[in-house]
Amino acid sequence: xxxxxxxxxxxxxxxxxxxxxxxxxxxxxxxxxxxxxxxxxxxxxxxxxxxxxxxxxxxxxxxxxxxxxxxxxxxxxxxxxxxxxxxxxxxxxxxxxxxxxxxx
Numbered sequence: 624x625x626x627x628x629x630x631x632x633x634x635x636x637x638x639x640x641x642x643x644x645x646x647x648x649x650x651x652x653x654x655x656x657x658x659x660x661x662x663x664x665x666x667x668x669x670x671x672x673x674x675x676x677x678x679x680x681x682x683x684x685x686x687x688x689x690x691x692x693x694x695x696x697x698x699x700x701x702x703x704x705x706x707x708x709x710x711x712x713x714x715x716x717x718x719x720x721x722x723x724x725x726x727x
Contacts, residue, residue: 658699670703 632643654672657664664672679695 658697668704668706670701670707672699672701674699 628647629640629643632638632647633640636643638646654664658672658674661674663674666672675698677696677698680693682691682693683689684691
């Protein structure tokens, strides 16, 4: 589990570490169960957890070059929503352009 996420949620919500970890773990499991059942998970202003069904196919073992069959599988995917933006932190000074320091 991501320690930065856990610490951030503890500080921003005031909940204890055990509660935060339990909520995050439940969120992961909810997404896994939903995708396994063939349902997308949409979170407003964040994105969509979905899946792609990959068919059975022929592949090659990279070590031996032997042809093998790869079973059909379901691959999870995530797509950010169009409204999701990363705003710069106003407290942090933006990096200076390399060209602005050059003198001609």
